[in-house]
Amino acid sequence: MMPSSVVATTTRKRPPHDQAPSPPLPHPVRAAGRRSAAQRRGRPWAGAVNARPQRRDGRNDAVGAPPPAGPTPPPARPRAARRPTLPLAPPGWRQLWFQLHWLVGITGGTLLMVIGLSGALLSFREECLDLLNPGVRQVAPRAEPVLAPAQVAAAVARVHGTRRISTMMLYAEPGAATRVIFAPLPGQRRGESIYVDPYSGTAQALRGHQAFEWIEALHRWLLLPRETGDPVTGTLALLLIGMAASGLYLRWPRRPLSWRTWLTFDPALRGRPFLWNLHAVLGTWVLPLYLVLAGTGLYWSFDIVRDSLESWAGRPPRAAMNHAAAKPAGKSADMPAEMAHATGTPTLALAWDSFLGKAPDWRMASLRISEKATQPVQISWLDAAAPHEQARNRMSVLAASGKITQDKRYADLNARDRFLTTFYPLHMGTYFGLPGRLAMMVAGLAMPLFGITGWMLYLGRRKLKRAARAERALLADADTAVAAPAGAAAASTLLAYASQSGSAERLALRSAAALRQAGVAATVQSLDRLAPSDLLGYARVLLVASSFGEGEPPDGTRRFARLLKQADPASLAGLRFGLLALGDRHYSDFCGFGRALDERLRALGAKQLFPAIEVDDGDAVALQRWSQSLAQLCGVDQLTGIADGAGAGAGKRTHGSADATNANPAGDPAGAWQTWPLVARTLLNPGSQGGPLYEVVLDGAGANWQAGALLEVLPRNPDGAVAAWLRQSGLDGHASVRLGSAVCSLHEALARSILPAPAVPTSSASAVPTSSASVAPTSSAQACADQLRPLAPRSYSLASLPQDGGLQLLVRQESHPGGLGLGSGWLTAHAPLDAPIQARLQANPGFAPAEADGPAIFIGNGSGFAGLRAHLRARALAGRRRNWLLFGEREQAYDSICADEIAQWQAAGLLPRLDLVFSRDGACREYVQDRLRGAADELRGWIADGAMVYVCGSLQGMAGGVDAALVEILGADALDDLAAAGRYRRDVY
Numbered sequence: 010m011m012p013s014s015v016v017a018t019t020t021r022k023r024p025p026h027d028q029a030p031s032p033p034l035p036h037p038v039r040a041a042g043r044r045s046a047a048q049r050r051g052r053p054w055a056g057a058v059n060a061r062p063q064r065r066d067g068r069n070d071a072v073g074a075p076p077p078a079g080p081t082p083p084p085a086r087p088r089a090a091r092r093p094t095l096p097l098a099p100p101g102w103r104q105l106w107f108q109l110h111w112l113v114g115i116t117g118g119t120l121l122m123v124i125g126l127s128g129a130l131l132s133f134r135e136e137c138l139d140l141l142n143p144g145v146r147q148v149a150p151r152a153e154p155v156l157a158p159a160q161v162a163a164a165v166a167r168v169h170g171t172r173r174i175s176t177m178m179l180y181a182e183p184g185a186a187t188r189v190i191f192a193p194l195p196g197q198r199r200g201e202s203i204y205v206d207p208y209s210g211t212a213q214a215l216r217g218h219q220a221f222e223w224i225e226a227l228h229r230w231l232l233l234p235r236e237t238g239d240p241v242t243g244t245l246a247l248l249l250i251g252m253a254a255s256g257l258y259l260r261w262p263r264r265p266l267s268w269r270t271w272l273t274f275d276p277a278l279r280g281r282p283f284l285w286n287l288h289a290v291l292g293t294w295v296l297p298l299y300l301v302l303a304g305t306g307l308y309w310s311f312d313i314v315r316d317s318l319e320s321w322a323g324r325p326p327r328a329a330m331n332h333a334a335a336k337p338a339g340k341s342a343d344m345p346a347e348m349a350h351a352t353g354t355p356t357l358a359l360a361w362d363s364f365l366g367k368a369p370d371w372r373m374a375s376l377r378i379s380e381k382a383t384q385p386v387q388i389s390w391l392d393a394a395a396p397h398e399q400a401r402n403r404m405s406v407l408a409a410s411g412k413i414t415q416d417k418r419y420a421d422l423n424a425r426d427r428f429l430t431t432f433y434p435l436h437m438g439t440y441f442g443l444p445g446r447l448a449m450m451v452a453g454l455a456m457p458l459f460g461i462t463g464w465m466l467y468l469g470r471r472k473l474k475r476a477a478r479a480e481r482a483l484l485a486d487a488d489t490a491v492a493a494p495a496g497a498a499a500a501s502t503l504l505a506y507a508s509q510s511g512s513a514e515r516l517a518l519r520s521a522a523a524l525r526q527a528g529v530a531a532t533v534q535s536l537d538r539l540a541p542s543d544l545l546g547y548a549r550v551l552l553v554a555s556s557f558g559e560g561e562p563p564d565g566t567r568r569f570a571r572l573l574k575q576a577d578p579a580s581l582a583g584l585r586f587g588l589l590a591l592g593d594r595h596y597s598d599f600c601g602f603g604r605a606l607d608e609r610l611r612a613l614g615a616k617q618l619f620p621a622i623e624v625d626d627g628d629a630v631a632l633q634r635w636s637q638s639l640a641q642l643c644g645v646d647q648l649t650g651i652a653d654g655a656g657a658g659a660g661k662r663t664h665g666s667a668d669a670t671n672a673n674p675a676g677d678p679a680g681a682w683q684t685w686p687l688v689a690r691t692l693l694n695p696g697s698q699g700g701p702l703y704e705v706v707l708d709g710a711g712a713n714w715q716a717g718a719l720l721e722v723l724p725r726n727p728d729g730a731v732a733a734w735l736r737q738s739g740l741d742g743h744a745s746v747r748l749g750s751a752v753c754s755l756h757e758a759l760a761r762s763i764l765p766a767p768a769v770p771t772s773s774a775s776a777v778p779t780s781s782a783s784v785a786p787t788s789s790a791q792a793c794a795d796q797l798r799p800l801a802p803r804s805y806s807l808a809s810l811p812q813d814g815g816l817q818l819l820v821r822q823e824s825h826p827g828g829l830g831l832g833s834g835w836l837t838a839h840a841p842l843d844a845p846i847q848a849r850l851q852a853n854p855g856f857a858p859a860e861a862d863g864p865a866i867f868i869g870n871g872s873g874f875a876g877l878r879a880h881l882r883a884r885a886l887a888g889r890r891r892n893w894l895l896f897g898e899r900e901q902a903y904d905s906i907c908a909d910e911i912a913q914w915q916a917a918g919l920l921p922r923l924d925l926v927f928s929r930d931g932a933c934r935e936y937v938q939d940r941l942r943g944a945a946d947e948l949r950g951w952i953a954d955g956a957m958v959y960v961c962g963s964l965q966g967m968a969g970g971v972d973a974a975l976v977e978i979l980g981a982d983a984l985d986d987l988a989a990a991g992r993y994r995r996d997v998y
């Protein structure tokens with residue numbers, strides 16, 4: 010009585026795939042060849058062998074597809090957009106880290122880009138300045154004595170008068186100029202620097218020095234006053250550490266010991282995966298460098314860090330040191346009287362002589378000259394063996410007497426103190442010489458790359474989320490628009506729908522909207538979320554029910570169907586209902602679920618408001634009857650807007666509506682027709698026993714979709730077939746004809762249309778569809794064009810995401826005695842590369858990604874890998890790692906499609922369980938459903954953990970077999986509940 014039992018005992022022959030088209034529909038559905046509604050209505054071309062809009066030429070006819078032996082259990086499936094949200098696990102650590110990473114990335118990350126870039130510029134500051142100022146910092150060595158500090162001071166004084174020198178840096182290297190730094194002028198942070206020729210005393214300033222000072226201020230304090238800038242950049246350093254840690258956590262692979270997983274970049278990737286890969290792999294490369302940069306940066310940014318570390322190292326507090334030491338820069342920018350160059354020369358001379366006496370192996374010496382002549386000259390210097398530029402020895406020498414008051418050697422520092430001196434060379438990379446400097450520069454330069462890729466990923470993610478939200482909102486709005494006022498349920502009409510791919514849902518929404526316009530309060534609900542007793546709460550219930558599988562309820566409605574079957578007799582007495590059953594006569598159980606529903610409701614005591622109306626493939630006449638029946642119920646003459654919407658399709662699409670500029674009708678889940686060039690076509694299974702399987706790529710510029718979506722493609726007759734037809738008919742293919750609203754050549758018009766049966770039979774290279782209407786050789790070109798009906802679009806699962814940079818399809822090439830299948834032949838053989846392909850995106854709510862973050866099981870075969878691939882790519886991007894792929898094909902040697910990508914997912918820890926089932930490799934045939942049965946315990950475990958189940962591929966054999974296996978493993982009720990909860994999603998054909 011109820012659909013599941015009806016269907017369970019029925020085996021059916023599916024209509025043939027991909028032969029000849031019927032007129033395209035505004036809402037193409039995914040099924041096989043059919044006799045069109047128009048044929049039945051006696052249109053001129055009726056009676057031809059037509060194929061209906063269909064998808065995925067070449068369902069895999071072998072793998073996972075043994076002839077269904079015995080009863081096939083009904084499939085189950087949820088409605089996507091309206092399904093109840095899965096119970097979400099409390100946000101785990103992973104989600105928290107993810108949020109942290111994004112949040113910090115898009116806020117602090119932007120400033121870190123500035124810091125990184127400026128740091129990269131600073132890492133080769135000296136070399137840049139040398140390039141700008143050749144012969145200034147380094148002069149040609151000469152065989153002359155070099156000037157001692159006192160002589161340098163005298164030479165500087167000759168040009169700069171009494172301007173006070175605060176620091177003088179001398180180098181033992183022949184030809185190295187002495188750097189003289191003046192005391193800062195009021196308002197300056199640092200005094201001006203000049204370089205003095207060590208032989209002649211000629212002084213020169215460096216061009217570009219100020220620019221680098223500015224860059225340094227930007228890097229260290231973001232151009233803020235130092236007191237404010239220090240904590241700001243310190244905080245950014247902390248954020249960088251947080252991002253590095255969260256990034257590391259988020260990309261932690263399942264096989265952490267595989268260096269390849271961590272460090273190798275996949276150049277074949279494109280779009281979002283490319284960005285993600287770049288972000289993650291590059292991030293891993295530079296992660297240690299960023300930790301060093303940020304860690305050492307903290308030392309200068311926060312006094313508390315610095316003081317703590319210095320006290321840990323046993324250094325005296327800085328305040329005390331500052332007090333003890335002469336301040337390098339005093340308030341005055343002029344030379345104190347007692348240090349005036351006349352007297353300064355001998356005083357520096359004494360200090361320098363004393364220094365040389367103690368440090369014969371000096372390499373660099375920096376003399377800090379106090380404002381007060383009584384204060385000692387502070388000399389910090391590097392000896393020839395210094396391990397790095399901060400391994401400085403320090404000496405204090407009284408200028409007046411040359412007496413050394415302090416002589417501290419680096420070698421005498423304790424290990425902690427020595428460790429602190431490495432911070433600067435580590436930060437600059439100089440600790441490791443040129444390679445270190447280069448690495449730090451690259452790390453700095455990579456920061457903007459991170460910021461940009463991070464932002465792009467973030468914006469892409471937002472866009473995807475917005476698109477998903479908009480899609481949900483569309484349906485929610487429609488619901489609200491037709492909802493009954495609160496509290497009016499008892500007096501209202503319920504529009505309840507059972508829908509697999511959205512047609513029934515849209516018709517229910519349109520019907521409710523029309524009723525509302527006529528003043529009737531109407532509520533729309535999916536049967537997926539109702540129990541039979543809920544129907545009693547309404548004055549009348551109008552049901553719109555489609556059939557799926559083999560005359561079964563749509564997946565999500567399976568639970569309702571079960572409850573209805575279990576309901577007590579007469580439990581629905583008092584219910585008054587009207588029913589619109591959607592179906593397709595090419596399925597042997599036409600309107601199977603609608604009929605069973607009608608029968609069962611009446612058996613339970615419900616009364617029909619009017620006889621059930623059956624709609625064959627969107628038949629407009631039947632829809633008109635529905636509209637009239639509703640009008641009668643409301644007591645109005647007629648209702649508008651029901652029959653002209655989505656789902657009312659056959660024969661409605663005209664050539665005009667297939668124009669590339671065709672607007673998307675409101676509520677229609679498909680977008681406008683577009684023209685995208687065919688950019689690539691690759692045979693994936695050379696040598697396979699099965700039909701050739703191609704990856705077909707359309708350019709897809711500007712397209713946006715989410716995993717699970719479909720692409721409708723308008724096929725064309727091959728040129729050879731059109732030319733042959735023209736020869737037969739004797740018509741001129743160049744003649745201009747009007748087709749819909751467009752003008753084109755007759756050849757072009759024929760290429761886009763079902764070819765009328767020629768007066769004389771023709772042979773063709775393809776199974777070119779023809780209608781029964783024949784065109785007399787004498788007919789005019791326009792008369793011929795007037796008879797033409799457009800080819801039906803074909804639907805294919807998208808195997809890619811927008812981030813991949815193209816619309817990728819997996820198309821099985823179909824062969825028939827007369828040639829190739831129309832859609833598959835067009836895409837895989839006839840359309841030349843770069844040919845413009847007319848196509849449009851179609852949402853597929855029944856196979857959309859789940860919002861919940863839980864595990865997912867992907868099951869499919871053959872070209873069904875397309876839908877699974879898009880989902881797996883999306884999950885890889887979202888970092889959802891717990892995926893189980895169960896995929897069937899024929900022979901491993903020839904049918905290992907997309908093996909590299911699967912291997913990469915596995916290596917990246919995205920497929921903790923992988924079952925590739927090759928049916929023809931073993932002694933006895935094994936299919937995905939067999940493997941599933943063998944893994945029953947594990948499957949139960951995954952389901953208990955909240956896993957979603959996605960199935961994509963052939964309905965017959967694979968999907969039916971998988972469904973049967975799931976029923977065996979989980980139980981029929983549990984599977985129904987799973988479907989009703991939106992956790993069992995199928996895209997089968």
Ligand SMILES: Cc1cc2nc3c(=O)[nH]c(=O)nc-3n(C[C@H](O)[C@H](O)[C@H](O)COP(=O)(O)O)c2cc1C
Pocket residue numbers: 038039040507508509510511512513514555556557558559560561563591592593594596597598599600601626627964997998
């Ligand atoms: C995989 C599949 C199986 C179908 N099985 C049947 C069937 O057994 N009987 C029938 O009358 N129509 C069948 N149909 C046709 C649908 O019921 C029909 O296209 C309907 O308009 C779809 O409505 P929906 O979009 O609300 O799911 C099937 C369609 C698909 C894609």
